[in-house]
Amino acid sequence: MKELLNIKNLYVQYNTDEAVVHAVNGVDLIVHRGEAMGLVGETGAGKTTTALGILNILPEQVGEITEGDIVYDGKNVLNMSKKELQAMRGKQVSMIFQDPMTSLNPIITVGNQIDEMLLLHFKELTKEQRAQKVDDILKLVGIPAERKHEYPFQFSGGMKQRIGIAIALVCQPDLLIADEPTTALDVTIQAQILQLMKQLKRELGTALIMITHDLGIVAELCDNVSVMYAGEIVETGTVEDIYQRIENHPYTTGLFNCIPKLDSNEKRLTPIAGYMVDPTDLPKGCKFHDRCPYVTDRCGRENPKAYQNGTHKIKCFRYESWGEGDSI
Amino acid sequence: MVKYILKRLLLLIPTFFLLTLMVYTILSLSPANPAFMRLGTTATQEQIDEINHELGLDRPLLVRYGTYMWNLITKGDMGVSWVMQTSVYKEFMERLPNTLLLTALALLLTTVVGIVAGVFAAVNQNSIGDRTTMILAMLLISLPNFFLSLICQIVFCLQLRWLPVTGAGSLKHFILPSIMLAASRIAGQVRLTRSSMLDVIGQDYVRTAYAKGCSKRRVVFYHALRNGLMPVITNIGNNVGNIVAGAVTVETIFAIPGVGSMLVNAVRSNDIPQVMSPIIFISLLVCVVNLVVDLLYAVIDPRVKLQYR
Ligand SMILES: Nc1ncnc2c1ncn2[C@@H]1O[C@H](COP(=O)(O)OP(=O)(O)O)[C@@H](O)[C@H]1O
Ligand SMILES: [Mg+2]
Numbered sequence: 001m002k003e004l005l006n007i008k009n010l011y012v013q014y015n016t017d018e019a020v021v022h023a024v025n026g027v028d029l030i031v032h033r034g035e036a037m038g039l040v041g042e043t044g045a046g047k048t049t050t051a052l053g054i055l056n057i058l059p060e061q062v063g064e065i066t067e068g069d070i071v072y073d074g075k076n077v078l079n080m081s082k083k084e085l086q087a088m089r090g091k092q093v094s095m096i097f098q099d100p101m102t103s104l105n106p107i108i109t110v111g112n113q114i115d116e117m118l119l120l121h122f123k124e125l126t127k128e129q130r131a132q133k134v135d136d137i138l139k140l141v142g143i144p145a146e147r148k149h150e151y152p153f154q155f156s157g158g159m160k161q162r163i164g165i166a167i168a169l170v171c172q173p174d175l176l177i178a179d180e181p182t183t184a185l186d187v188t189i190q191a192q193i194l195q196l197m198k199q200l201k202r203e204l205g206t207a208l209i210m211i212t213h214d215l216g217i218v219a220e221l222c223d224n225v226s227v228m229y230a231g232e233i234v235e236t237g238t239v240e241d242i243y244q245r246i247e248n249h250p251y252t253t254g255l256f257n258c259i260p261k262l263d264s265n266e267k268r269l270t271p272i273a274g275y276m277v278d279p280t281d282l283p284k285g286c287k288f289h290d291r292c293p294y295v296t297d298r299c300g301r302e303n304p305k306a307y308q309n310g311t312h313k314i315k316c317f318r319y320e321s322w323g324e325g326d327s328i
Numbered sequence: 329m330v331k332y333i334l335k336r337l338l339l340l341i342p343t344f345f346l347l348t349l350m351v352y353t354i355l356s357l358s359p360a361n362p363a364f365m366r367l368g369t370t371a372t373q374e375q376i377d378e379i380n381h382e383l384g385l386d387r388p389l390l391v392r393y394g395t396y397m398w399n400l401i402t403k404g405d406m407g408v409s410w411v412m413q414t415s416v417y418k419e420f421m422e423r424l425p426n427t428l429l430l431t432a433l434a435l436l437l438t439t440v441v442g443i444v445a446g447v448f449a450a451v452n453q454n455s456i457g458d459r460t461t462m463i464l465a466m467l468l469i470s471l472p473n474f475f476l477s478l479i480c481q482i483v484f485c486l487q488l489r490w491l492p493v494t495g496a497g498s499l500k501h502f503i504l505p506s507i508m509l510a511a512s513r514i515a516g517q518v519r520l521t522r523s524s525m526l527d528v529i530g531q532d533y534v535r536t537a538y539a540k541g542c543s544k545r546r547v548v549f550y551h552a553l554r555n556g557l558m559p560v561i562t563n564i565g566n567n568v569g570n571i572v573a574g575a576v577t578v579e580t581i582f583a584i585p586g587v588g589s590m591l592v593n594a595v596r597s598n599d600i601p602q603v604m605s606p607i608i609f610i611s612l613l614v615c616v617v618n619l620v621v622d623l624l625y626a627v628i629d630p631r632v633k634l635q636y637r
Contacts, residue, residue, distance in 0.1 A: 052535075055539055061454065086543055102531065103533055120541045121541060151634075
């Protein structure tokens with residue numbers, strides 16, 4: 001498969017009035033055409049920030065990329081002109097945002113919000129052709145086309161999320177970034193949305209970055225997984241590599257232990273001890289060391305490199321015997 | 329929507345009567361007495377009673393109010409000035425155009441300059457342009473209106489001789505007064521527009537617009553502006569009340585024969601019938617403008633429009 005997106009050694013920080021938030025700290029991530037990559041981690045791990053970086057839409061004056069490159073289809077996003085960026089956003093890479101309640105413009109009809117994508121990226125289409133496409137995409141996400149004249153406040157949260165999905169998909173992008181597209185939804189709608197994304201991936205061959213903290217969703221949808229902690233990817237591999245649960249980063253193991261299992265006799269879940277590190281004051285060494293059950297002296301002094309075994313890479317000294325691999 | 333407008337117009341009627349009744353009651357509590365004004369302090373009790381009877385002042389308050397309103401609505405009669413014994417209505421109508429022109433110009437200035445500068449400052453947040461705009465606004469807010477007016481009169485009228493100092497003969501006479509009347513309100517409008525736009529620019533749906541591939545221009549004018557103007561429009565309603573009230577001072581400083589200066593003169597001479605008419609005008613204007621603002625809101629915001637379908 002051809003490489004579509006290559007993030008190299010990305011560092012992003014937010015310069016707020018109170019402090020500097022180190023949100024992304026040296027991320028390497030490769031996504032191929034048609035591949036579905038799961039990006040997993042707790043809230044605050046830097047998943048959304050990484051996604052916003054790909055589109056180069058970090059909040060102006062606050063969000064800052066201090067190091068690294070984001071290469072999309074052979075071109076560095078960080079060096080693109082305004083025109084090139086505008087042509088890429090929405091058309092080649094589009095994004096479904098985390099919060100459907102606030103991500104749609106409250107005073108523009110949903111039909112017009114979908115239509116805007118076509119207006120921006122398919123200038124050759126006539127009004128009628130665009131209207132037809134809007135109807136089609138609404139039907140695809142399960143919303144009656146007649147409702148395109150309504151405003152976001154007239155829809156439920158689940159429906160708004162589907163409208164967000166319709167907006168992201170109407171131009172048939174090569175890469176879709178879905179930022180926790182189901183977190184705000186109840187389980188039945190969640191299942192429908194996942195079904196929909198699976199179908200898209202199969203039928204349109206869209207590459208996908210699926211951001212979530214739900215390992216179940218990843219298993220269902222993705223080919224590969226990257227686990228993120230405190231702005232670093234600590235483990236990456238195929239779904240099989242990671243879900244075998246034989247060799248994992250201690251943080252990934254912790255995440256697995258948080259999933260309730262009906263078939264086990266264990267009565268209690270085992271949450272990961274301690275709290276997520278403070279991104280304004282990152283610890284030396286491995287960021288996870290003060291929560292890790294396998295911590296050694298070395299973990300507090302030195303940040304482990306990525307050790308590689310085939311497709312599987314882990315940033316933890318316990319896997320040093322695998323030998324150093326490409327950074328993640 | 330039509331139903332809603334009708335409902336609002338109907339509601340205006342009781343509001344108007346309640347308002348005028350309150351004003352009428354408060355004014356009738358004033359110790360001013362037309363008999364003393366005409367006859368001097370040496371008047372005898374019989375003479376006073378006679379004049380009070382002639383003017384109908386010996387009748388109960390509600391009857392007097394009822395008569396006043398009846399005459400006003402059916403005949404456009406606002407009574408007779410206690411001091412000059414001329415028709416209040418005639419003087420009011422002579423002065424009204426000046427005040428309307430002055431306040432309309434000031435409102436236009438406030439709204440246009442306020443919104444344009446506010447949007448500019450927000451879109452270029454923290455730039456030199458933004459900082460300059462904000463400092464100017466701060467200055468305008470903190471300088472008292474009458475002081476600024478006097479300085480400008482000295483500089484532009486007396487020194488440079490660009491504009492006439494006082495009076496209301498031509499449109500030229502209204503340039504400086506309307507700018508002075510608008511000055512401090514422009515400042516408020518700029519600051520409000522800026523903060524409202526900044527708030528909208530930080531919203532998720534603006535980020536969505538960028539993610540769709542919109543240019544900055546399209547984001548500002550298509551996605552952000554209408555949302556950002558909503559609180560600003562409410563403020564335009566408040567501004568009208570403020571500007572009309574401010575006209576009282578400005579008309580006095582620039583010696584413009586308007587409704588505002590009529591009010592000042594009348595209050596000074598305790599001429600109650602003369603006081604009544606400008607106050608009725610101002611309050612009615614504020615009511616109507618607020619209605620217009622609410623309707624504008626419904627036009628811009630579908631959430632409001634659908635609520636009143
Ligand atoms: N606009 C912002 N200003 C300051 N800090 C931010 C901003 N957005 C995110 N952060 C911080 O950056 C870190 C990473 O956030 P985010 O990328 O949203 O994580 P995730 O999506 O994994 O939950 C968090 O600590 C968060 O508080
Ligand atoms: Mg997030």
